[in-house]
Amino acid sequence: MKILVTGRGGQLVNCLVERTAGRAGFELVALGRSQMDLDQPEMLGEPIRAAKPDVVINAAAFTAVDLAEDEPEKAHTINAVAAGAIAAASRECGARIIQLSTDYVFDGTADGPYSEDAPTNPLGVYGRTKCEGEERVRAEAPDHLILRTAWLYSPFGRNFVRTMMHLAEDRDAVSVVADQSGNPTSAYDLADGLIAVLEAWRHGRTGLGGTYHLAGTGITTWAGFAEAIFDQCRALGLPAALVEPIAGADWPTRARRPMNSALNSSRFESDFGYRAPAWQVSLQTVVSRLGKSLHAI
Numbered sequence: 001m002k003i004l005v006t007g008r009g010g011q012l013v014n015c016l017v018e019r020t021a022g023r024a025g026f027e028l029v030a031l032g033r034s035q036m037d038l039d040q041p042e043m044l045g046e047p048i049r050a051a052k053p054d055v056v057i058n059a060a061a062f063t064a065v066d067l068a069e070d071e072p073e074k075a076h077t078i079n080a081v082a083a084g085a086i087a088a089a090s091r092e093c094g095a096r097i098i099q100l101s102t103d104y105v106f107d108g109t110a111d112g113p114y115s116e117d118a119p120t121n122p123l124g125v126y127g128r129t130k131c132e133g134e135e136r137v138r139a140e141a142p143d144h145l146i147l148r149t150a151w152l153y154s155p156f157g158r159n160f161v162r163t164m165m166h167l168a169e170d171r172d173a174v175s176v177v178a179d180q181s182g183n184p185t186s187a188y189d190l191a192d193g194l195i196a197v198l199e200a201w202r203h204g205r206t207g208l209g210g211t212y213h214l215a216g217t218g219i220t221t222w223a224g225f226a227e228a229i230f231d232q233c234r235a236l237g238l239p240a241a242l243v244e245p246i247a248g249a250d251w252p253t254r255a256r257r258p259m260n261s262a263l264n265s266s267r268f269e270s271d272f273g274y275r276a277p278a279w280q281v282s283l284q285t286v287v288s289r290l291g292k293s294l295h296a297i
C-alpha cells in the first residue's frame with residue numbers, strides 16, 4: 001500500500017515515519033513544503049497524480065493557534081482550501097483521503113467528552129479553518145476519513161512537553177492554566193492509530209470511514225499535564241519546576257481556547273481495535289527520550 005503524507009517536518013509525520021520504518025506492506029512517501037506547498041492549493045494535484053498513492057494523509061496544517069488570529073487568510077488557504085484541493089485530487093486518482101483535524105472545532109461548553117456527531121462551534125480562526133477543511137473534504141471525497149485529535153506532543157517540533165522541559169531549565173516555577181481540560185496525545189499513539197486504519201483498509205475491510213476521534217486516554221488540565229511532565233522529569237533526574245495553577249482568564253492569548261475539549265475516542269476503538277494508552281504512560285516515553293537529548297530542546 002502506497003501512502004502519501006503531507007507535512008513531513010511535523011510531529012505526526014516524524015512519528016509515522018519512525019513507526020512505519022521497516023514495516024511490511026507499507027510504502028510511505030512523506031512530502032514537505034518544497035514538494036507540496038499548501039499555500040498554493042492549485043498546485044497540489046500534480047504531486048498526488050505523480051505519486052499514484054492508495055491513500056493520502058493530509059497532516060500538514062497551519063497549527064499556530066494564536067498566530068492564525070493575525071493571519072486568517074493564510075490559515076484559511078492552508079487549513080481549508082488546500083485540504084479540499086487535496087481531497088479532490090485524491091478522489092480523482094482513486095486514493096482514499098485521511099484528513100487530520102482538531103478538538104478546537106468545538107467550543108468547549110459540553111459537560112463531558114465530545115463524540116463525533118456533537119455540534120461544532122469553533123472559537124477561533126484555527127478551529128474555524130480546520131472545521132471548514134473538514135467540510136470541504138466531506139464535499140470533495142465521499143470516501144474520506146476525518147480524524148480529530150488533541151493536545152499533540154512528541155520529541156519533535158513545538159509542543160507543550162518540550163516547552164515545559166525547556167522552561168524548567170532556568171525557572172523554579174511556571175504558571176499554567178488549570179481550568180481548560182483535554183486529552184494529551186502522544187503523536188506516536190496517533191501514528192499507531194493511523195497504522196490500525198491502514199491495516200484495516202489493506203486487509204479489505206471496507207465501509208470504515210467518516211469522522212472519528214482519536215486522543216490519549218484520560219483527561220487532565222494544562223496544569224495537570226505540566227505537573228505530570230515535571231513528576232517524570234524529577235524521577236529521571238532532569239530539571240523540574242513547580243506548577244502554579246492559574247485561570248485561563250489570567251493568561252490572555254490571541255485566540256480563545258475551549259474550556260473542555262476532551263474527545264470520546266470509543267468509535268475509533270470499536271471500528272479499528274486501537275485505543276491509545278493512558279496519557280501518563282505515553283508521556284513517560286517522550287519525556288525520557290527528550291531527557292536523553294536535552295540539548296536539542
Ligand SMILES: NC(=O)c1ccc[n+]([C@@H]2O[C@H](COP(=O)([O-])OP(=O)(O)OC[C@H]3O[C@@H](n4cnc5c(N)ncnc54)[C@H](OP(=O)(O)O)[C@@H]3O)[C@@H](O)[C@H]2O)c1
Pocket residue numbers: 007008009010011012013032033036037038039058059060061062063078100101102103130148149150151152153157158187
Ligand atoms: N499540534 C496539536 O496539538 C494538534 C492538536 C489537534 C490536531 N492537530 C492536527 O494534527 C495534524 C498534525 O499536527 P502536528 O502537531 O504534527 O503539526 P505540526 O508539527 O505543527 O506540523 C505541521 C506541518 O505542516 C506543515 N505546513 C505548514 N504550512 C504548510 C504549507 N503552506 N505547505 C506545506 N506544509 C505546511 C509544516 O511545515 P514546516 O515544517 O515547513 O513548517 C509542518 O511540517 C494537523 O492537521 C493539526 O491540525 C494538531
